[in-house]
Amino acid sequence: MTLHLLALLAEPQLPKLAPSDSFWLPVDASVTSRNIDWVWDFMIWVSLLVTIGVFVAIFHFITKYKAKSRAANEIAEKSAEHNTALEITWSVLPLFVCIALFVWGFKGFVDLRTPPKEAMELHANAQKWKWTFDYKCATGGMTDDTLHVPIDRPVRMLISSVDVLHALYIPSFRTKMDAVPGRYTDLWFQATKAGDYPIFCAEYCGTSHSDMLSHVVVHPAGQYETWLKGACEKADSMVGPERGKKLYSQQGCETCHTIDGTPKIGPSWKGLFGKMEMMADGTPYKVDENYLRESMMDPTAKVVQGFAPSMPTYKGKLSDKDIDGLIEFIKTLK
Amino acid sequence: MSEPSTETQAAKTASAPPPAAHEGHGHEDHGHEAHDPIHAANPHLAHHFDTPQQQFDAGKLGIWLFLLTEVLFFAGLFCAYTVYRSMNPEVFVYAHYFLDTKLGALNTCVLLISSLTAAWAVRNAQLREQKMLMINIVVTIACACTFMCVKYVEYSHKYHDGLLPGHNFQPKEQIWELKSFRDKHPEAAEYAEKLAKLDEKKAEAPAGGAAKPSEGKAEEKAEKIERPTEEELEPLLNAGLVGPRSLDPSAHISRPRMAHVFFGIYFFMTGLHGFHVLIGIGIWIWMLVKAAKGQFGPTYFGPIDFTALYWHLVDLIWIYLFPLLYLIH
Amino acid sequence: MASPTTTADAAIPEKKGADDNYLTHDKGFASWAFTLDHKRIGVMYLASVLSAFALGGVFALLVRTELWSPGRTIMEHDTYNQMFTLHGAIMVFLVIIPGIPAALGNIILPLHLGAKDVAFPKLNLASYYLWIIGCLCMLGSLVTNAVDTGWTFYAPYSTTTQTNVIPAAMGAFILGFSSIFTGLNFIVTIHKLRPPGMTFFRMPLFVWALYSTALIQVLATPVIGITLLMMIVERVFGLGIFDPSLGGDPVLFQHFFWFYSHPAVYIMIVPAFGVVSEIIPVFSRKRLFGYQFIAISSLAIAFLGFLVWGHHMFTSGQSVLAGTIFSAITFLIAIPTAIKIFNWVSTMYKGRIHLDTPMLYALAFLWVFTIGGLTGVFLAVMGVDIHLHDTYFVVAHFHYVMMGGAITAFLGGLHYWFPKAFGKMYDEKTGRIGALIVFVGLNLTFFPQFILGSRGMPRRYYNYLPEFQGLHQLSTIGAFTLGIGFLLTAISLGRALKNGKPAPKNPWGGVTLEWTTTSPPPYYNFHTPPPVTAGPYDGYENLVYDEKIGGYVAKT
Numbered sequence A: 001m002t003l004h005l006l007a008l009l010a011e012p013q014l015p016k017l018a019p020s021d022s023f024w025l026p027v028d029a030s031v032t033s034r035n036i037d038w039v040w041d042f043m044i045w046v047s048l049l050v051t052i053g054v055f056v057a058i059f060h061f062i063t064k065y066k067a068k069s070r071a072a073n074e075i076a077e078k079s080a081e082h083n084t085a086l087e088i089t090w091s092v093l094p095l096f097v098c099i100a101l102f103v104w105g106f107k108g109f110v111d112l113r114t115p116p117k118e119a120m121e122l123h124a125n126a127q128k129w130k131w132t133f134d135y136k137c138a139t140g141g142m143t144d145d146t147l148h149v150p151i152d153r154p155v156r157m158l159i160s161s162v163d164v165l166h167a168l169y170i171p172s173f174r175t176k177m178d179a180v181p182g183r184y185t186d187l188w189f190q191a192t193k194a195g196d197y198p199i200f201c202a203e204y205c206g207t208s209h210s211d212m213l214s215h216v217v218v219h220p221a222g223q224y225e226t227w228l229k230g231a232c233e234k235a236d237s238m239v240g241p242e243r244g245k246k247l248y249s250q251q252g253c254e255t256c257h258t259i260d261g262t263p264k265i266g267p268s269w270k271g272l273f274g275k276m277e278m279m280a281d282g283t284p285y286k287v288d289e290n291y292l293r294e295s296m297m298d299p300t301a302k303v304v305q306g307f308a309p310s311m312p313t314y315k316g317k318l319s320d321k322d323i324d325g326l327i328e329f330i331k332t333l334k
Numbered sequence B: 001m002s003e004p005s006t007e008t009q010a011a012k013t014a015s016a017p018p019p020a021a022h023e024g025h026g027h028e029d030h031g032h033e034a035h036d037p038i039h040a041a042n043p044h045l046a047h048h049f050d051t052p053q054q055q056f057d058a059g060k061l062g063i064w065l066f067l068l069t070e071v072l073f074f075a076g077l078f079c080a081y082t083v084y085r086s087m088n089p090e091v092f093v094y095a096h097y098f099l100d101t102k103l104g105a106l107n108t109c110v111l112l113i114s115s116l117t118a119a120w121a122v123r124n125a126q127l128r129e130q131k132m133l134m135i136n137i138v139v140t141i142a143c144a145c146t147f148m149c150v151k152y153v154e155y156s157h158k159y160h161d162g163l164l165p166g167h168n169f170q171p172k173e174q175i176w177e178l179k180s181f182r183d184k185h186p187e188a189a190e191y192a193e194k195l196a197k198l199d200e201k202k203a204e205a206p207a208g209g210a211a212k213p214s215e216g217k218a219e220e221k222a223e224k225i226e227r228p229t230e231e232e233l234e235p236l237l238n239a240g241l242v243g244p245r246s247l248d249p250s251a252h253i254s255r256p257r258m259a260h261v262f263f264g265i266y267f268f269m270t271g272l273h274g275f276h277v278l279i280g281i282g283i284w285i286w287m288l289v290k291a292a293k294g295q296f297g298p299t300y301f302g303p304i305d306f307t308a309l310y311w312h313l314v315d316l317i318w319i320y321l322f323p324l325l326y327l328i329h
Numbered sequence C: 001m002a003s004p005t006t007t008a009d010a011a012i013p014e015k016k017g018a019d020d021n022y023l024t025h026d027k028g029f030a031s032w033a034f035t036l037d038h039k040r041i042g043v044m045y046l047a048s049v050l051s052a053f054a055l056g057g058v059f060a061l062l063v064r065t066e067l068w069s070p071g072r073t074i075m076e077h078d079t080y081n082q083m084f085t086l087h088g089a090i091m092v093f094l095v096i097i098p099g100i101p102a103a104l105g106n107i108i109l110p111l112h113l114g115a116k117d118v119a120f121p122k123l124n125l126a127s128y129y130l131w132i133i134g135c136l137c138m139l140g141s142l143v144t145n146a147v148d149t150g151w152t153f154y155a156p157y158s159t160t161t162q163t164n165v166i167p168a169a170m171g172a173f174i175l176g177f178s179s180i181f182t183g184l185n186f187i188v189t190i191h192k193l194r195p196p197g198m199t200f201f202r203m204p205l206f207v208w209a210l211y212s213t214a215l216i217q218v219l220a221t222p223v224i225g226i227t228l229l230m231m232i233v234e235r236v237f238g239l240g241i242f243d244p245s246l247g248g249d250p251v252l253f254q255h256f257f258w259f260y261s262h263p264a265v266y267i268m269i270v271p272a273f274g275v276v277s278e279i280i281p282v283f284s285r286k287r288l289f290g291y292q293f294i295a296i297s298s299l300a301i302a303f304l305g306f307l308v309w310g311h312h313m314f315t316s317g318q319s320v321l322a323g324t325i326f327s328a329i330t331f332l333i334a335i336p337t338a339i340k341i342f343n344w345v346s347t348m349y350k351g352r353i354h355l356d357t358p359m360l361y362a363l364a365f366l367w368v369f370t371i372g373g374l375t376g377v378f379l380a381v382m383g384v385d386i387h388l389h390d391t392y393f394v395v396a397h398f399h400y401v402m403m404g405g406a407i408t409a410f411l412g413g414l415h416y417w418f419p420k421a422f423g424k425m426y427d428e429k430t431g432r433i434g435a436l437i438v439f440v441g442l443n444l445t446f447f448p449q450f451i452l453g454s455r456g457m458p459r460r461y462y463n464y465l466p467e468f469q470g471l472h473q474l475s476t477i478g479a480f481t482l483g484i485g486f487l488l489t490a491i492s493l494g495r496a497l498k499n500g501k502p503a504p505k506n507p508w509g510g511v512t513l514e515w516t517t518t519s520p521p522p523y524y525n526f527h528t529p530p531p532v533t534a535g536p537y538d539g540y541e542n543l544v545y546d547e548k549i550g551g552y553v554a555k556t
């Protein structure tokens, strides 16, 4: 477990798929996935049966009844041209299968959609192209770009988006939900295996849709609280450029801003402070603390020339301490 | 499927391919291209049809199907309308005071008259009443043009008042200056004035906020207005100044914020309808030309009939639009 | 129905002599550009649709090449997003929706009905030009700043992205009208231009299929039209219907979109069912099994298809109740489809099967479509779809049904009617090899995608976890195999056009009306009106193969 914690402190990295003992499905790590996995297995067997059946029938017929040549002018043997009993049989059998599948699928779905009342609540924020997760600390809160959850406890995720549609997808929990701007959606799960599982963004959201990854860390019994306490303290104690640096990756600034001078979706932060920036309307503006603050709180107020006004506002998401930290961090990028 | 066994059918087909009309539906013989008297007698009969009746039936079915697609086309908009109205009923009530019911009613009459003359024109064509046919078409066109002129007047008012959809929604006129609103809801008007002052104050405060009527921040300031009492609230609800879901005074914030959706829908629906009227005018002019050439008569009146059907649909859509947009309660 | 009469030859020759046909009737560019002849319009559609297919295919190959390795292989993020969007939009709106109805249907439908033309020839030509205009709009987006929204145009991404969404949406809007006009024309043609004696239950199943398709085209397409229009207006004026930052509801867009686009998948597949229903009995030399069941099931599919759109939105936040209803009805569609599959297979029982190219495609269709359809059933199971939604499993599902189903049947139909439409025989051997390569390539490309998807690989991903690489590479190899198959087929058909053997009237021994006229048909289709006295699949035993002319003639 300590390994996971260490991994967290390091630079963000690609999540890894844990090896699974199923050929088809990823490792299952939640209570709801069982319901789904056996329906899946059932479907696989039905499909195998039907496709092999169809294949065998076709193959049998084309070998047995293959015509010799056109010139031979063979005439098909007489046989029935329709058979109501047969038609009914092969309509009703699949119908039964379908009814069963519908009922099981419905059950699985209702399970997935109804979180237990005692579920602990976490908030997931989607924005282009970063997931962030809010945690409650003893005082105030803390935000992280990794999802941490305790084992064997139901967790309800409240999902929101600030820009376009995204979808929170955790394959190992067999669950997925769209993040819809302007409203909250939710999903729930209860992890059954400690470990580290990937999270994907499954709804197309533009340029870096495929890099909008994260991971969920399932802490073994009792360790979640320890982690949360530590993380809260750390988040709280961090000030100045260090805090800014952390926020830079946690809040997703890095998806649009580099610190090495190359422009991305937004201007690079390298050498930003003190520079004269040209605005879209042609007026130059000197970058100072107030300008930086405004850029984060009301990004469309002044738009830098050559860039689209695509930055979301961070009002309400960054505390004053956070903003100070970011400004300090930007100042260090000479 | 015909049920005799395969052998008998085979025998039938193999023995003697019958010339035509074997099953004899009482139809004429099928397609004798060369010198066939029916085509010779009917210059407007296309080569691939056998009889004028068949051609007319095909056209009729075609136009009905087309009208069906038109209905579905507008149905999408009506759906959007329904969704937004049920989600924000107060916005719709509020915004409709900006529409001029009198002009709308005038247009309704104009279109009804034109529908009448259109139907009459069909009769004229069937009976070869050349002169009445021309007159009726001209009247129809005149009505359609009147409709468009009135729409133009309405649109230009909206334009001047800044009542445009989406980003361009910047109303100049305040609602309490609208007579129609004051007449109906004197009690609400007073309260509305208070809200207006509040709005003005807010407009001064933030600098960058003008581009987007964006969220929040008004809440703190809204406290300056006292919460209306139960009795006070009722007329406000009726007037669409507050929504049923949010009964606190700051709720009026959502009113202008969402009103642009109403005007979006208004312009979209009436604009699309107007476009159909324009197309209709074009077709009627074409029909007028054809009529002037004396082409129509008892065996060939399809085009007039189909145009009239189209016209009735355009009329019908307006009959729905008018109450839905102008007469909201 | 048809007695494939030879007596037709004896009838009065047309003014230009006996070998006059619609291809030689008039000459010059204008005679094609302004033609009202359904066959020529069909041929123009065919050429256009195949070109669009090649273009869409090239985009597919670029997509697959990029996915050879995680991260950058040959292009940037944004380019990749534009590539798959264009690939999807071209394949759906320009290729597969007009593919069978407007290209093959236009050539064959009036022939099947023994009619001289469709009911509204001018509307037919208008529909073709709308296709061209729609295509130009799409290309306009392509060459400027290509659209990157995915073919689904989901709001609010589509209303806010910087790329040129409007021309593409405008293109889809115009193509919608093209499709409506084709559908409307076919409905009226089928109702009003059937020859005496051809009752509804004597129509060939291809006609039934086109009829069901046309109903969907007419009833569903207007909705996508108005939706795209609203999206465009939203983009330009900020209407506020779909974009939540303006007070709109993005889920509403999805409802509107799928209300059309689910029925649209049946616009793609039902004509394919029709083609397969024509091919299988002819090449089995046997009456189709369960004709009426197949005919009615097309209508059933068309009808049910309108009630299931929400199965694309199980994770969108729609209510549980809505999801439940949509899921339940989705399962019902499996039943009429099952009926068709089983009837086709049964038709071969005790037949005398000839494995020519069209039949090979039809058989490939049967098997591949079964897989595609069954995986659709996986997706209809709500609980399972939550896991599979927007993964490569869905991508594999719809390629199995669209590429493996509709395109395969399209190619089958193309080979089947090629001699009739162009009066030339293609090289049978190359044809078969082509079919085989396509079949292998198809499975190699798309089967690994099922595994990718079920293991959690999301779709529309430019970059992916290294664990997925092996399967992606298999898929890419498959795509190039497919490319080779199509190239071979294209070359084979192209060569046949130039110097193929002249085709006889009835090379396959079909008994529907089109085989009673010459290949290619005369300008007015039939020298004498064909009599209709029996069902569409009766009387194979009345035909004998004549080796001298390489085709079938009536038994004497």
Ligand code: HEA
Binding pocket: A046, A050, A093, A094, A097, A098, C152, C265, C266, C268, C269, C311, C312, C330, C331, C333, C334, C337, C338, C341, C369, C370, C371, C372, C373, C374, C376, C377, C379, C380, C381, C385, C388, C389, C390, C394, C397, C398, C401, C402, C405, C406
């Ligand atoms: C030609 C096009 C075509 C066809 C015919 C189908 C056919 C079907 N489709 Fe598919 N589908 C698409 C094209 C098509 N689909 C596309 C393009 C998408 C994705 C769009 C996007 O998001 O970009 C999609 C997505 C899609 C989804 C949404 C997935 C998601 O995004 O999460 C679902 C869910 O229910 C679904 C279901 C089905 C079903 C149940 C059928 C049924 O009609 C299949 C019926 C056939 C059979 C079942 C096989 C034959 C039957 C038997 C041999 C009998 C035995 C059967 C049983 C025992 C059950 N499809």
Ligand code: HEA
Binding pocket: C050, C053, C054, C056, C057, C058, C060, C061, C063, C064, C084, C085, C087, C088, C089, C091, C092, C095, C096, C149, C150, C151, C152, C395, C399, C402, C403, C407, C445, C459, C460, C461, C462, C475, C479, C482, C483, C484, C486, C487, C489, C490, C493
């Ligand atoms: C009719 C529909 C259709 C067809 C036929 C295809 C065909 C193919 N598709 Fe496509 N595809 C879609 C419809 C279709 N697709 C849609 C709707 C999407 C979703 C888009 C979105 O997400 O928005 C999609 C997405 C999609 C993706 C997913 C992208 C992503 O999510 O990131 C991939 C990836 O492998 C892919 C691959 C392929 C391949 C390899 C083929 C191959 O089968 C192509 C083979 C064809 C060729 C190689 C052309 C060769 C032709 C010639 C040489 C000339 C031929 C001429 C004659 C025969 C006369 N497609």
Ligand code: CUA
Binding pocket: A126, A127, A128, A129, A130, A165, A166, A167, A201, A202, A203, A204, A205, A206, A209, A210, A212
């Ligand atoms: Cu976020 Cu895709």
Ligand SMILES: [Cu+2]
Binding pocket: C261, C262, C265, C308, C309, C311, C312
């Ligand atoms: Cu669907």
